[in-house]
Amino acid sequence: MYSEKVMDHFSNPRNVGELPDANAVGKVGNPKCGDIMKMMMRIENDVIADVKFKTFGCGAAVATSSMATELVKGRTVTEALALTNKAVAEALDGLPPVKMHCSVLAEEAIKSAISDYYLRQGIDPVPIVGCNVDCEHCH
């Protein structure tokens, strides 16, 4: 059911762990639904200099988190905000239909971290990022 790429990112997740000097932290998902993604970034001069994640969830949740960090690392904030869940899924050579929500969660985790980055600077993130933070729903 999973592509080789998904299994590769699940078996050898990229950028997993803590980022003590992060200046952008986002957490999305709900343990009740079975997945939580925590995305930590260090943003320097509008560029995502480093990124780490921690994920509680299924194989697809781990793989999409891993792939999302690879796709945004070294990119500008604007580029990271343009990342769609479809792009994450495509980069993994596709996901089973029931697992597409994991890619949505990955996109939301990136946006949630960037929102946090703006909030820390006293900037309202909603006009830039849109509303996707703290939405208490089971996707």
Added chain:
Amino acid sequence: MFVYSDNAATMPLSREAFEAMLPFLRDNFGNASSVYGVAREAARALHGAREDVARALGAKPEEIYFTGGGTESDNWALKGAAEARRARGRHIVTTAIEHHAVLHTAEYLGRQGCEITLLPVDERGLVSPEQVRDALRPDTALVSVMLANNEIGTIEPIREIAAVTRAHGALFHTDAVQAVGHIPVDVTELGVDLLSLAGHKFGGPKGVGALYIRKGVRLPPLLHGGGHERGLRSGTENVAGAVGLAAALTRAVQTLPETMALVAARRARVIDGLSRIPFSLLTGDPVRRLPGNISFVFEAVEGESLVLGLDMVGVCASSGSACSSGSLDPSHVLLAIGLPHEVAHGSLRLTISENNTEEEIDYLIEQVTNIVARSRRMSPLWNEETQSPTERFWPQGVPASL
């Protein structure tokens, strides 16, 4: 190392079943309903298979009906009993932890006008005869309670529940798919009217099962046609399948006491090993339990990623997490025994058999311990420094054993 520890999902075909089936897949291809030589041989073999299955279950050969598997047997039992007892009433009693083959059939009957009572279970997954007695009504047509649960391995007090039900005059069905071939199952001793079993759960082939229908109980035909299976389940008989099922069951029953002791001892070793993992909880009843069933929940991890992680090291297991089923909710069984959603997502089921060696048991314990630790290292719900969950999700209080 490769360790197959998902025997409740299916088992490999036993050598006895394979050998018994071969002639009917090659030379003796005859239609058991025809009159010439190869057909007579097929008919004789089918008759022998029916006798063997009957003997293994303490039934009479004419009470055994071969079907296409456990799901088909369950469907027939429920829909058939509902129709047969329609004049008496349309109330059906079953439990919250049944297999979907029973639950979804009951839901279907509910949409057809039956009234369904779903009995809750206690924290070990047990239903009591008193609960059943209290649920019975004058219009109760059928009670269906599984003999042993497929996820947590709990063995229900079927003899007592069947007695209560039959004293009341309702029909009693048990889904014994997980039990037959693994613990002693005697229909007379249990006092059931209907019992479902599936061949591949005890080393027989897939695609064949049986329904025991006690003599005197009349069910409407499941399939209309040429009148096979005493006119109740038409369709050219799956001779090789029936012969394979019978051979596997005969072997399982002959070696049952030794197998049970061996498997239960190895199960105890795994349970002991996995209980050493911090923040782990054995689910199901520790004593009234299928010999091969080991089911746990581990806090702060998700079950499907455990199963995938175990697959990377050659271990086949399963989980009742939502992600494993493709739905948002974790298994109905784990919720029924009172586990919070957050904890139920971290479930893992290993089902061992006599084929698992002592070395494999050591490997299982070692690898599950490793994979749980690996998943926890990447979990935002786990504090690696303190080796404890960042959050607990037990609104009713943390179980004493945790």
